[in-house]
Amino acid sequence: MPLTQIEQYHRPTDVDAAWHLVRDGGGAAVLLGGGTDLVVRCPPAVTALVDLSEVGLRYVEHSDDGGLRLGAMSTFTDLLEHPEVAAYGTGAVGEMLAQVGSVLHRNSATIGGHVVRSRLSDVLPVLLALDATVAVYTGEHAELPLANYLEGEQGPHVVTEVRLPPPIPGAAAAFVRFTRTTFDHSIVNGCCRVDVAEGAVVAARVVVGESSTVGRRLSAAEDALVGAPLTSEAVAAAADAARRTADLHGDWIASAAYRQHLAGVTVERCLTTVIDRLQGGGA
Amino acid sequence: MRVSFTLNGTVTQAEVPPGTTLMELLRGLGAVSVKDGCARGDCGSCAVLLDGRAVTACLLFAGQVEGRQVRTAEGLADEVGLHPLQQAVLDAGGVQCGFCTPGILMAAVDLLDRIPDPTEAQIREGLAGNLCRCTGYVKIVDGIRDAAAMLAATGRTTDGEEAGDG
Numbered sequence: 001m002p003l004t005q006i007e008q009y010h011r012p013t014d015v016d017a018a019w020h021l022v023r024d025g026g027g028a029a030v031l032l033g034g035g036t037d038l039v040v041r042c043p044p045a046v047t048a049l050v051d052l053s054e055v056g057l058r059y060v061e062h063s064d065d066g067g068l069r070l071g072a073m074s075t076f077t078d079l080l081e082h083p084e085v086a087a088y089g090t091g092a093v094g095e096m097l098a099q100v101g102s103v104l105h106r107n108s109a110t111i112g113g114h115v116v117r118s119r120l121s122d123v124l125p126v127l128l129a130l131d132a133t134v135a136v137y138t139g140e141h142a143e144l145p146l147a148n149y150l151e152g153e154q155g156p157h158v159v160t161e162v163r164l165p166p167p168i169p170g171a172a173a174a175f176v177r178f179t180r181t182t183f184d185h186s187i188v189n190g191c192c193r194v195d196v197a198e199g200a201v202v203a204a205r206v207v208v209g210e211s212s213t214v215g216r217r218l219s220a221a222e223d224a225l226v227g228a229p230l231t232s233e234a235v236a237a238a239a240d241a242a243r244r245t246a247d248l249h250g251d252w253i254a255s256a257a258y259r260q261h262l263a264g265v266t267v268e269r270c271l272t273t274v275i276d277r278l279q280g281g282g283a
Numbered sequence: 284m285r286v287s288f289t290l291n292g293t294v295t296q297a298e299v300p301p302g303t304t305l306m307e308l309l310r311g312l313g314a315v316s317v318k319d320g321c322a323r324g325d326c327g328s329c330a331v332l333l334d335g336r337a338v339t340a341c342l343l344f345a346g347q348v349e350g351r352q353v354r355t356a357e358g359l360a361d362e363v364g365l366h367p368l369q370q371a372v373l374d375a376g377g378v379q380c381g382f383c384t385p386g387i388l389m390a391a392v393d394l395l396d397r398i399p400d401p402t403e404a405q406i407r408e409g410l411a412g413n414l415c416r417c418t419g420y421v422k423i424v425d426g427i428r429d430a431a432a433m434l435a436a437t438g439r440t441t442d443g444e445e446a447g448d449g
């Protein structure tokens with residue numbers, strides 16, 4: 001059955017026109033990225049689709065500061081096949097992208113649509129751990145940290161880019177997810193990034209997520225790492241902190257207790273890989 | 284709304300309601316190899332190639348293929364006979380009820396275009412979005428491996444072109 005509620009299909013050719021269409025639509029018009037979420041979950045009030053295919057947001061570029069700018073309409077396949085994106089974060093981005101859904105869905109799903117949709121995500125824990133930012137257009141261009149973007153109430157806006165900051169020397173990251181089958185939502189997922197200078201951890205990101213939440217930083221686990229060398233004792237302490245503080249929920253797939261346990265395993269495995277990657281020369 | 288695109292090499296125009304999915308558009312045009320399995324991206328039986336990459340047609344709106352190239356399983360065989368992938372999967376016993384087969388073939392075309400000589404693990408990864416409830420996948424994987432060997436032996440790509448220049 002076609003979505004009979006849809007009466008109009010717009011194909012604007014620039015971001016400003018797309019933004020005007022959603023703003024003026026007052027809830028009746030939505031932006032269309034890859035469509036993998038919207039086709040199934042189109043809100044009943046929506047009567048117009050604003051297809052972003054022609055607005056020129058499918059690219060990967062370098063930013064002036066040495067980071068990467070991922071155009072919002074880049075598909076996960078575009079990003080996975082881009083050597084610098086896949087290698088970003090000592091390979092954590094590529095290792096995550098290769099596990100998102102199946103190839104069928106990576107070929108359509110866009111990074112822009114993903115951050116807007118913000119559910120059931122393997123992508124967001126990695127982007128959070130890597131301090132990604134989001135570029136949005138609301139009549140003017142602005143950039144905000146991904147964490148703030150996810151927490152805030154966003155009015156009508158176009159996500160134009162997801163940005164990865166310049167790589168940090170002496171930093172390494174890793175992603176792990178647990179699923180029942182390859183092609184299933186994560187029971188628990190997580191990403192850790194550790195920045196080391198002169199033999200000690202100077203900054204750490206420990207992000208753990210689950211099927212229903214976006215992933216959040218666990219400050220107790222991060223605190224267990226900062227200020228000391230990244231040893232196996234430090235890893236065990238961080239994993240223990242994650243197990244105690246992750247606050248994950250139970251459902252028909254896994255109990256809360258099992259998820260809490262997996263939070264510790266996730267952090268331990270990520271950090272063990274981080275140690276390997278740091279020894280291999282870091283970023 | 285009017286959608287203009289290339290379907291299996293033929294310039295095609297269709298008039299559809301704007302909320303139509305690509306799966307509905309293609310089936311309406313007679314490309315009934317595009318199966319309506321789950322209509323939510325879970326089963327892969329509606330997989331088609333969009334500009335050469337396999338996607339689930341149920342999760343795209345028809346308007347998203349404007350000006351683009353779509354290939355379905357109808358576009359695999361030519362007047363001479365079945366496509367090597369079709370023949371190999373058939374010969375290996377990879378077809379039972381057949382419902383998942385067209386989607387699997389299109390995912391396999393995407394796979395072999397990227398990785399002409401895939402390992403078993405790569406074949407299974409390439410098919411992770413396609414469900415088959417009959418075969419247990421073993422024969423399908425065998426068939427795709429045979430197809431890869433057949434294409435390599437004849438020096439052909441999945442398009443039937445001579446391999447080499449890309």
Ligand SMILES: Cc1cc2nc3c(=O)[nH]c(=O)nc-3n(C[C@H](O)[C@H](O)[C@H](O)COP(=O)(O)OP(=O)(O)OC[C@H]3O[C@@H](n4cnc5c(N)ncnc54)[C@H](O)[C@@H]3O)c2cc1C
Pocket residue numbers: 030031032033034035036037038039052072073099100101102105108109110111112113114115116117120121122123157158159160184185186323324325342
């Ligand atoms: C079968 C299946 C399996 C999946 N498996 C996984 C998985 O394993 N791991 C995982 O992390 N995710 C998974 N997902 C989720 C998937 O990654 C998202 O559905 C996808 O990234 C959404 O992107 P899209 O471009 O298709 O969004 P769309 O469906 O086009 O849009 C989603 C929302 O974002 C809005 N929007 C789109 N683009 C923009 C923009 N540029 N600016 C502002 N608003 C915009 C739309 O209006 C809509 O509200 C899966 C999804 C499916 C269907």
